[in-house]
Amino acid sequence: MIGQNIKDLKYSEQEIVKKRNAIRNKFMLKSENVSTGNIKCMSNQDIKILFDLYDEEFFKSYFRDNFKESITFSLSTRMTTAAGKTMYSRKIKLLEEIEKTYEIRMGIKFFFQYYKVERDKIVSGINTKDSLEAFQIVFEHELCHLIEFHLYSESSCKKRRFKTMVNDIFAHTEVHHQLPSQKEIISLDYGFKIGQNVCFARENKKYSGFIYKINKRATVMVKDKKGTYKDGEGNTYSKWYVNFEQLV
Numbered sequence: 001m002i003g004q005n006i007k008d009l010k011y012s013e014q015e016i017v018k019k020r021n022a023i024r025n026k027f028m029l030k031s032e033n034v035s036t037g038n039i040k041c042m043s044n045q046d047i048k049i050l051f052d053l054y055d056e057e058f059f060k061s062y063f064r065d066n067f068k069e070s071i072t073f074s075l076s077t078r079m080t081t082a083a084g085k086t087m088y089s090r091k092i093k094l095l096e097e098i099e100k101t102y103e104i105r106m107g108i109k110f111f112f113q114y115y116k117v118e119r120d121k122i123v124s125g126i127n128t129k130d131s132l133e134a135f136q137i138v139f140e141h142e143l144c145h146l147i148e149f150h151l152y153s154e155s156s157c158k159k160r161r162f163k164t165m166v167n168d169i170f171a172h173t174e175v176h177h178q179l180p181s182q183k184e185i186i187s188l189d190y191g192f193k194i195g196q197n198v199c200f201a202r203e204n205k206k207y208s209g210f211i212y213k214i215n216k217r218a219t220v221m222v223k224d225k226k227g228t229y230k231d232g233e234g235n236t237y238s239k240w241y242v243n244f245e246q247l248v
Contacts, residue, residue, distance in 0.1 A: 006062050007147055007161075010168040019057045020136060020170075026053055028132075037130030039111045047073035047106060050139060058143075058169060067150070071102040079107030080215065083123075083177050084138040086145035090153070102149060104142045110179040111135050117180040117188065124166070125173030134179060140170040183214045190244045192218060198247045200240070207240065217241045 011019070028034055030049050033041040051073065055063040063071075079085065087103045114121060114131035121128050124141055128134040141157070144166045148155035156162060157175040166172045187193055192211055198220060199208045209222035221229065224238035231237070 006059060007151060007165050008168075009058065011058075011171075013171050016169075016171045020133075023050070023053045023057055024132060024136065034132065037132040038115070039108075039131040039135060042075060042108055042111075044073050044075060047075070047104065047139070050136070051104075051143075054139070054143060069100045069102065069150075071104070071146070074103060074105045075108040076105050077107075077109050079105070079109070080182060083107045083110040083134075083179055084142040086142045086149065086155070088149035088153070088155070102146060104139070104146065106135070106138065106142075109182070110138075110177075113180050113182075113185060116185050121177075121179055122174075123177040123179065124170075124175060126171075134177075137170070137172070138177060141166060141172065141175065144169065182216070186214050186218075186244060190247075192244060192247060198242075200242045200246045200248070202240075209237070209240070211247075212239070217243055218247060220247075 024037075027046075027050055028036070030053075031046050033043055033046055051071075052064070055061055076085075084107065085105045087105065089101050091099045091101075111131040111134060114134060121134055123134050123137040126133075126137055128137065144162060145155045145157070147165065148162060157166070163175065166175070183194070192198070192214065194211050194214060196211050197208065198211055198218070199206060200220065201207070207220075207222045209220045211218050212221045213219035218241070220240045220242050221237040222240055224236060227236035227238040229237040229239060
């Protein structure tokens with residue numbers, strides 16, 4: 001396959017579902033960590049296995065036969081918004097040789113917490129049935145970023161070129177996911193929301209403020225004349241990181 005033509009691949013919806021399911025079944029046989037649709041453990045090697053399967057099924061082994069540049073795969077537990085991310089860099093070496101490197105990073109927590117919220121989990125316009133299918137569809141999105149970086153040295157899922165390609169190859173109709181976030185899970189488990197007024201105690205002293213951010217802990221802004229954070233009205237605040245069990 002000529003490199004430029006990889007972006008012009010197009011499959012019917014029936015073909016895409018058939019290929020995606022074939023990859024799913026082969027992946028569960030090859031992976032040492034994933035044997036069902038419920039992802040409980042995963043490794044970087046699993047992503048490499050998935051990549052090779054997609055290359056074979058969808059890209060006619062283009063990457064195996066033609067892609068000579070460096071690509072790595074990684075898992076992150078710190079990604080809180082994007083479920084996947086593709087990074088690209090270029091370095092000029094001796095004699096003006098350009099070294100290109102690529103990395104596909106997957107936000108694994110989104111898939112570990114897939115079942116913590118009982119609602120539809122739509123990814124790229126597709127209503128997924130389990131965490132493995134959701135992982136596959138996010139990975140497909142990142143594969144299209146990889147192709148764009150490879151061909152054009154730039155990529156944006158907001159632009160028409162990307163949207164056309166991801167629809168033609170994988171039948172994605174959107175470029176966003178609706179997987180359960182940490183904020184949503186915390187809100188359901190504890191009933192806390194961003195902007196909510198809360199109280200907590202530290203060293204026998206009581207503090208009152210509002211929730212500014214939700215992550216592993218709540219970020220609470222407390223009015224403080226000596227605080228270094230200021231709002232639009234000139235009020236100053238100090239920032240506190242508080243476990244949710246300590247908030248009232």
